[in-house]
């Protein structure tokens with residue numbers, strides 16, 4: 001493909017959205033700078049160079065999609081939008097991308113820039129790269145936070161590309177945490193059930209789109225096509241020799257190896273998107289790295305999670321809100337006026353605003369939202385409001401919650417839903433990660449909504465009149 005991380009960096013630099021940082025330590029300083037940068041809205045991307053203990057040119061990039069401009073550029077949808085405009089643009093684009101992905105089969109090429117350097121066997125050394133230890137209580141250095149883990153289904157042959165965290169154990173092994181239900185976890189399980197090692201390739205530096213699509217709940221096996229549909233050209237891949245897996249030809253760094261059966265080592269803790277080190281230390285599969293490919297002066301892409309707003313949170317909110325809105329419509333929910341997944345809690349606080357059409361409309365929307373592809377994994381609260389409530393405005397949402405719902409009849413609890421080891425309220429270790437969902441109907445009661453007390457409003461005419469009469473006060 002004609003796009004790669006180097007071209008992306010040049011464009012971001014030209015926009016004035018790239019900050020170069022020299023002399024930061026891989027040990028905590030990159031993590032702290034990244035977290036503090038992401039707490040400001042509209043923050044720039046950070047490119048770390050001359051990292052302490054490493055030669056110039058071995059770089060780390062964070063903050064790659066933490067502002068509307070960077071998201072617009074990465075998704076190839078243009079810039080200049082605010083949050084809500086961007087969601088609408090993405091909502092419009094999603095069906096186009098979904099309809100066209102079959103035309104963008106990844107294109108196999110023989111070679112690429114990622115082959116500029118190759119280290120095999122004893123030459124493999126993960127510590128040769130400035131892998132950050134992001135947070136003070138992290139159990140190690142995390143080489144995979146914005147990665148693209150590539151595996152193949154041993155039965156059907158389809159290829160998955162997913163983002164899963166990876167902690168370096170030693171110079172040629174890494175742990176990987178993949179929560180239940182994720183596609184690559186199923187692939188690994190299938191190989192292990194046959195007593196075989198699962199071949200794995202991992203790109204750890206690439207155009208941010210590779211990471212962002214790998215971390216989205218797109219249908220099985222279409223990640224490369226989806227990236228192609230967004231860029232409007234096929235992604236170039238090379239069939240990697242050891243694993244037989246397609247790796248992006250323009251990656252900055254690719255690790256190739258395998259995940260053998262029965263080999264588990266303690267992984268974690270790691271500061272996660274819930275704002276806690278909740279998954280603790282648990283045995284996780286190990287990947288033996290047999291070969292590393294990398295470009296000259298490679299860039300490791302990082303997106304460490306944290307209590308939101310963090311590096312990883314903004315993009316997820318936009319995309320998941322847009323996807324859920326479209327999914328609800330596709331599942332037949334009429335008159336969805338807005339969907340917002342609060343950035344504060346990743347995917348755990350979803351607000352859907354609807355124009356109530358019939359008795360049960362709100363409950364139907366809430367139930368489907370809890371079990372949708374976006375809401376099903378470790379969700380928590382779904383609130384449905386009337387169409388006059390702006391779901392992105394937490395003040396309005398809480399006002400509707402407190403004034404239009406009565407807990408005894410408007411809150412339902414659904415038990416035994418899907419969660420995972422990152423869930424802070426589940427005591428570890430646990431054999432099964434269930435949690436519950438609360439769905440809250442914060443709409444005016446359907447039966448007498450037209451008699452609901454009138455709201456206090458100031459008409460636009462009255463507001464204009466008093467504002468112009470008392471300009472010095474308002």
Ligand SMILES: Cc1cc2nc3c(=O)[nH]c(=O)nc-3n(C[C@H](O)[C@H](O)[C@H](O)COP(=O)(O)O)c2cc1C
Pocket residue numbers: 145146160161162163164165166177178179181182183184214215216217218303304305312316
């Ligand atoms: C920054 C970031 C880190 C993530 N880390 C993990 C992880 O460690 N384990 C995991 O199972 N999912 C993780 N995810 C979520 C998955 O990438 C996401 O659910 C994706 O859809 C998984 O791909 P799959 O559906 O093909 O399995 C992460 C997402 C992001 C944005």
